[in-house]
Amino acid sequence: MRSFAALLLAEVRNFTRDKLMLFFTLLFPVVFILLFGFLFSGMGDAERAEVGFVLESAHNEELLLSVLSEAGVGNTISFPDREELEAAISDHRVDFGLIWTGDDLRFLYDPGRLQENVAFQQIAGGIAAEFDMRAQGAQPAITVHRIHAGEIESTGWFNLVLPGILAFTILSSGLFAVSGHLTQMKERKILDRLIVTPMRPTALLIAIAIVRLVVGLISTFITLGVGMLIFRLNFTVDWVRYILFVVCSTLGTMGLGTVIALLVRRPSSAGNLANVLAMIMMFLAGIYFPIEFMPGFLRTISAGLPLTHMANVMRSVTGVMDMSDIRYWLTTAAFLGLAIVLFPLMARYVVKPLRR
Amino acid sequence: MKGIFALARAHVIAGIREKDTLFWFLVFPLFLLTILTLIFGRLGQDPEIHFTIALIDREAASSDAAFSPSAIVRELFSSLTLSETPGERPLFSLRTPASTDALDAFQEKEIEQLRRGNRAAVLVIPPGFDRNVLQSLQAGGQSPQPSVEAGLQLYMSQTSVASETAAAIIEQILAGLDRNLLAQMGLYDEAASIDVVTEWTQQEQADSEVPYVNYVLPSIVLMGFFTTGLFGVPGTILYNREGKVLRQYWVTPLSVRQYLLGFGVGHVIFCAIQFALVLLLGRLAFGATLQFSSWHTVLLLILASATFLAFGFLITSFARSANGGMAIANILNMPMMFLSGMFFPIVGLPIFLMILVYANPVTYVLEALRQSVGIQAGTLMPWPWPVLVPLLWILVCSAVAVRRLRWDVGS
Numbered sequence: 001m002r003s004f005a006a007l008l009l010a011e012v013r014n015f016t017r018d019k020l021m022l023f024f025t026l027l028f029p030v031v032f033i034l035l036f037g038f039l040f041s042g043m044g045d046a047e048r049a050e051v052g053f054v055l056e057s058a059h060n061e062e063l064l065l066s067v068l069s070e071a072g073v074g075n076t077i078s079f080p081d082r083e084e085l086e087a088a089i090s091d092h093r094v095d096f097g098l099i100w101t102g103d104d105l106r107f108l109y110d111p112g113r114l115q116e117n118v119a120f121q122q123i124a125g126g127i128a129a130e131f132d133m134r135a136q137g138a139q140p141a142i143t144v145h146r147i148h149a150g151e152i153e154s155t156g157w158f159n160l161v162l163p164g165i166l167a168f169t170i171l172s173s174g175l176f177a178v179s180g181h182l183t184q185m186k187e188r189k190i191l192d193r194l195i196v197t198p199m200r201p202t203a204l205l206i207a208i209a210i211v212r213l214v215v216g217l218i219s220t221f222i223t224l225g226v227g228m229l230i231f232r233l234n235f236t237v238d239w240v241r242y243i244l245f246v247v248c249s250t251l252g253t254m255g256l257g258t259v260i261a262l263l264v265r266r267p268s269s270a271g272n273l274a275n276v277l278a279m280i281m282m283f284l285a286g287i288y289f290p291i292e293f294m295p296g297f298l299r300t301i302s303a304g305l306p307l308t309h310m311a312n313v314m315r316s317v318t319g320v321m322d323m324s325d326i327r328y329w330l331t332t333a334a335f336l337g338l339a340i341v342l343f344p345l346m347a348r349y350v351v352k353p354l355r356r
Numbered sequence: 357m358k359g360i361f362a363l364a365r366a367h368v369i370a371g372i373r374e375k376d377t378l379f380w381f382l383v384f385p386l387f388l389l390t391i392l393t394l395i396f397g398r399l400g401q402d403p404e405i406h407f408t409i410a411l412i413d414r415e416a417a418s419s420d421a422a423f424s425p426s427a428i429v430r431e432l433f434s435s436l437t438l439s440e441t442p443g444e445r446p447l448f449s450l451r452t453p454a455s456t457d458a459l460d461a462f463q464e465k466e467i468e469q470l471r472r473g474n475r476a477a478v479l480v481i482p483p484g485f486d487r488n489v490l491q492s493l494q495a496g497g498q499s500p501q502p503s504v505e506a507g508l509q510l511y512m513s514q515t516s517v518a519s520e521t522a523a524a525i526i527e528q529i530l531a532g533l534d535r536n537l538l539a540q541m542g543l544y545d546e547a548a549s550i551d552v553v554t555e556w557t558q559q560e561q562a563d564s565e566v567p568y569v570n571y572v573l574p575s576i577v578l579m580g581f582f583t584t585g586l587f588g589v590p591g592t593i594l595y596n597r598e599g600k601v602l603r604q605y606w607v608t609p610l611s612v613r614q615y616l617l618g619f620g621v622g623h624v625i626f627c628a629i630q631f632a633l634v635l636l637l638g639r640l641a642f643g644a645t646l647q648f649s650s651w652h653t654v655l656l657l658i659l660a661s662a663t664f665l666a667f668g669f670l671i672t673s674f675a676r677s678a679n680g681g682m683a684i685a686n687i688l689n690m691p692m693m694f695l696s697g698m699f700f701p702i703v704g705l706p707i708f709l710m711i712l713v714y715a716n717p718v719t720y721v722l723e724a725l726r727q728s729v730g731i732q733a734g735t736l737m738p739w740p741w742p743v744l745v746p747l748l749w750i751l752v753c754s755a756v757a758v759r760r761l762r763w764d765v766g767s
Binding site: 028089112113125129132136144292296 | 694
């Protein structure tokens with residue numbers, strides 16, 4: 001036990017002395033959140049959409065103004081002509097535009113805002129349908145009432161992104177933690193010295209895991225806190241499930257990291273491989289782009305990635321996504337299972353001095 | 357001269373042989389172009405889009421009307437479970453209660469499935485729906501809005517994009533059906549309906565949408581150049597310095613200036629290879645139509661490559677070790693890319709971030725390139741700033757590198 005405590009202390013010192021590692025583990029996710037928070041806050045939000053319009057004809061003008069005022073958008077702004085409207089769209093003073101010629105409704109979009117245009121086109125479709133119907137003096141015979149069935153109320157897009165970023169942080173640090181550290185120890189020949197002591201290989205892996213686990217947990221707390229404080233994001237966090245999942249998923253991804261440690265010899269290669277895997281998963285796991293937008297074959301790949309499930313559980317424990325209890329427990333158990341299987345299995349192969 | 361080209365050749369070959377370099381500088385831009393185009397290039401036109409929804413007709417049991425709108429709704433959604441093209445998935449998979457199912461229990465179960473993400477929407481036809489629709493039609497479309505209870509109930513989840521999308525599609529389908537019914541009753545004239553036209557700003561032909569691949573291609577090209585400069589330059593020079601490879605160069609007649617020239621030529625060739633591959637993929641696989649052949653576009657590409665090369669030297673001159681260089685590059689990478697409008701529009705940023713946007717050389721070369729290939733009308737700053745700012749960065753970076761960069765370990 002004393003030797004394990006010494007090993008643990010050495011790991012703590014090693015980690016706290018590595019300023020770069022500290023920065024990337026604790027502060028880099030915060031930089032991410034700040035950057036994306038400012039870039040994405042309010043993106044594609046229909047209720048805050050600013051709609052510019054030009055009335056080239058007085059025909060049905062009052063009716064159109066009435067429809068626009070009831071469209072449920074953030075603001076409507078009048079422009080004297082198309083040129084000024086286009087300039088406002090290009091400068092992002094308005095989100096999209098509408099021109100009423102007297103015969104047709106022309107909706108103008110900025111092609112650069114492709115991710116948001118789908119939402120804007122839905123709003124435009126609603127405005128056009130309502131105006132068309134009322135212009136003919138008709139009322140819909142079939143009405144549809146949307147009822148939100150989820151237990152969780154609607155959240156902004158960034159509310160869904162932030163737990164995804166937390167999951168990505170856990171994954172990338174987990175993958176790199178063991179692989180990078182072990183390869184570094186091998187390269188610096190520290191492992192050569194440790195291995196001739198009575199230290200058990202698993203004890204070293206556990207010591208590394210404990211330190212990274214605590215740091216990872218703190219990192220997710222800081223990131224979540226920054227999101228809630230600066231961007232006023234609302235999360236209803238189930239702390240018990242949150243901590244349990246962060247612990248199990250960090251251990252699970254560290255287990256996957258031991259496989260990387262087995263495959264590469266240099267710390268830079270371990271970092272690169274971990275980075276490559278994490279980056280590929282980030283794009284396919286629906287962290288920034290909804291999985292539903294992807295083609296069928298990518299959706300299938302996405303369903304097989306650990307990060308997809310990590311992001312969904314993080315959304316569930318932060319209260320922005322519904323998830324059944326059984327799905328939560330199965331996912332958590334799967335990550336814990338990965339750690340339980342991979343750590344002892346890989347320990348004897350990866351805690352070895354570098355072959356020369 | 358021969359030495360310079362030999363160095364350039366060595367630089368390119370080393371880059372291609374190194375697996376990490378090959379992935380980040382050649383494979384990753386291609387991967388990103390593929391992923392982004394597959395996702396965003398198909399928005400709203402995905403033939404593979406498929407939703408599992410439930411339809412519960414609570415009217416069927418109570419209605420004995422000869423004209424039954426609820427039956428029409430049922431038939432309409434049943435028809436959408438059939439694929440138009442053999443081998444293709446239909447728009448919907450429809451779950452309906454069996455004759456032995458209790459409707460309340462079935463509805464409850466399906467709404468629970470919706471909450472768990474296993475259904476995209478649940479559409480309920482309430483009792484009295486037929487009577488209400490008929491009353492509305494008989495009143496000549498002038499009746500007051502039917503009550504909430506009489507309308508179709510569309511259960512969806514606001515926290516699921518699939519559910520939001522499915523709900524929007526279902527509403528469009530039902531709006532179409534509504535117009536048909538009104539038209540049949542002479543209450544709505546399809547011929548007199550108001551035309552809706554979709555147009556795009558900054559286009560020569562306003563009604564032609566820019567394919568997403570055209571929009572993203574200049575970004576991917578510059579991202580490739582940027583990462584090659586940001587990571588490639590410090591990576592190569594600092595690892596070579598640490599591994600004492602540079603020291604071996606200095607015992608040959610090669611001067612630092614010749615080395616730099618060879619390195620620069622190699623960097624530009626690497627960028628050209630990267631550009632050619634990205635362009636080929638964009639054109640052949642995704643139908644990009646952009647032309648990069650005008651002289652000012654070519655000059656802009658060279659300017660971009662040179663700017664990021666200089667930026668790489670700036671990082672190299674501040675880093676004490678190769679790992680330190682990579683760390684600085686990693687720290688700068690994301691902010692510089694995302695604060696240039698490369699992948700997301702720069703809208704409503706606070707002033708301190710806007711200062712970074714204006715100081716960022718990537719912003720200028722990106723905007724100038726987009727304008728040059730015809731997918732952007734104006735730039736953040738008027739000409740000649742989009743060229744002057746990157747040139748200024750090249751000058752500053754070069755001056756700092758000349759003063760600070762160490763070419764040997766311990767020098």
